[in-house]
Structure formats: C-alpha cells, structure tokens
Amino acid sequence: MTRIALLQMDLVFGRPEDNKQKAGKMIEEATAQKAEIVVLPELWTTGYALTKISELADPNGQAFQAFFSEQAKKYGITIVGGSIAERSTDDAVFNTSYTFSHTGERLNAYRKIHLFQLMDEHLYLHAGDQVTTYDIHNVPASTIICYDLRFPELTRTLALSGVQMIFIPAEWPHPRLQHWRQLQIARAIENQLFMISCNRVGKAGDTEFFGHSMVVDPWGEVLLECSEEEGVFVVDIDLSLVAEVRKKIPVFADRRPHLYTSAHF
Numbered sequence: 001m002t003r004i005a006l007l008q009m010d011l012v013f014g015r016p017e018d019n020k021q022k023a024g025k026m027i028e029e030a031t032a033q034k035a036e037i038v039v040l041p042e043l044w045t046t047g048y049a050l051t052k053i054s055e056l057a058d059p060n061g062q063a064f065q066a067f068f069s070e071q072a073k074k075y076g077i078t079i080v081g082g083s084i085a086e087r088s089t090d091d092a093v094f095n096t097s098y099t100f101s102h103t104g105e106r107l108n109a110y111r112k113i114h115l116f117q118l119m120d121e122h123l124y125l126h127a128g129d130q131v132t133t134y135d136i137h138n139v140p141a142s143t144i145i146c147y148d149l150r151f152p153e154l155t156r157t158l159a160l161s162g163v164q165m166i167f168i169p170a171e172w173p174h175p176r177l178q179h180w181r182q183l184q185i186a187r188a189i190e191n192q193l194f195m196i197s198c199n200r201v202g203k204a205g206d207t208e209f210f211g212h213s214m215v216v217d218p219w220g221e222v223l224l225e226c227s228e229e230e231g232v233f234v235v236d237i238d239l240s241l242v243a244e245v246r247k248k249i250p251v252f253a254d255r256r257p258h259l260y261t262s263a264h265f
C-alpha cells in the first residue's frame, strides 16, 4: 500500500509567502499521518493573480523548488508540488508543476500545455510544449494540470507510455463539478490507472472552488472524494491493482490503432 495525502488548500490571493507557510504546516500534518506522497493544488502560491503574475512568478522556479526539495528531504516523502507561476529567463511565465523525491531530488518539471481561455490564462501565461513522465519508487507516473484533464488523447498517450498514476493539480471551480468528477472516473477506467487530483477550495472574486479532490482506482472506484473544506486528506492505494485490472480486461492488447484515424472517413 502507498499512502497519498491531498493538501486541499484555500489560498491567500497573490501572497506566495503566506501560502508557503500554510503549505509547510499541511505537509507536516500529512507526514504525521504517515503519507508517502503529498499533492498540492494548481497555482497554489499565487492563485489566479494573473494581472500581476509576472512580478509574482518565481524566477526559474528556484525559490519553490528549494522549498520542495528541503521539505521532501526533511520528511522523506515525495512531493508532487501542485503548480506555481514560473518566470523563465526570457520573462515568459509558465504554469509549472515540479515533483521532488524523498531524497530531495527533482523528478519532474511539467509546464501546463493546454491554457484555459475561460480564465484568461492564454493572455498572461505561455503554454508548455512537452509531456513528461517520471518514476516514483519505480512506479511510472505523470502530472497533468487542471484543464489538461479535458484532453483524453493526453492521458491515453501517457497510459501507452506505461504510466500507472496520473497526478492532477487543479483550480477547478463551480459550476463544473460533474465534469471534474466524471472526467477523472472515465480516464481512470479507460486507461486502467490511478487518477489522483488535488483541487483548491475557497473563493477568488466571484469564482468558487469546490475542492472534491479525488483518488480513483484503475477499476473506476472512487477511493477518496474530499469535501468542500480545506484540509489534509489521506488514502492508501494498492498499485498492484493496475496489473490486475489490465489482465482482467486487456484493453491495451485489444486496441486497433490502425483504425483510429480520420483517413477512414
């Protein structure tokens, strides 16, 4: 069994230091509950403070990578660090997710590839152009961010590369709770892997974030669905279920990819 903790935070808008202090306390709480992997929400250091995101963004993600590394090493845990605003050397701002191993080494850096126009991301942020995978204790994993969940091609590509856990930091608001739930369950069933999400709670202006962070297993069972409250939520997952489900219903062996092309119409 692997114990996962979802740090379902409320955020202080545009205040990275305040949010960092809170995240530190929540990581400590997750560790006290013997979590091995902790997951944070999307843009948890700033929230969607897009009009001042350039000045708030972390230059090369350095300060927050140092924080993740130090916390991961201190507690001997893997940190899927949600995402932060990262300012690159040529002043482009990306929505970037870092993962650090229990020894404090960086395992992954992923820049959100699909920008969400409904929340003006495309006006302030740059899209990443690389899909990434990494191993957590020899288990292949990947991270996608929020709106990326709406693109089944992406999760399928990750599953075909062997990924068994997909982490989804998010700031997914009302009124799209059913989209959030159903998409994760469908992606888990069709790809026969674990979908592990962490959404924020609280309000930013008129936008209300509902939490409901989830862990869905490869059979589509919802192992954990959080409330709409802030908190540290813990669940154990059995990774051997991936092979078990794939043996029972061998969808990957049964695929007919040569037929899945528009050339046939």
Ligand SMILES: O=C(O)CCC(=O)C(=O)O
Pocket (backbone or CB within 6 Å): 116, 119, 145, 146, 147, 148, 150, 171, 172, 173, 176, 179
């Ligand atoms: O797709 C959605 O409904 C929400 C996406 C979103 O809020 C985001 O990508 O930040």
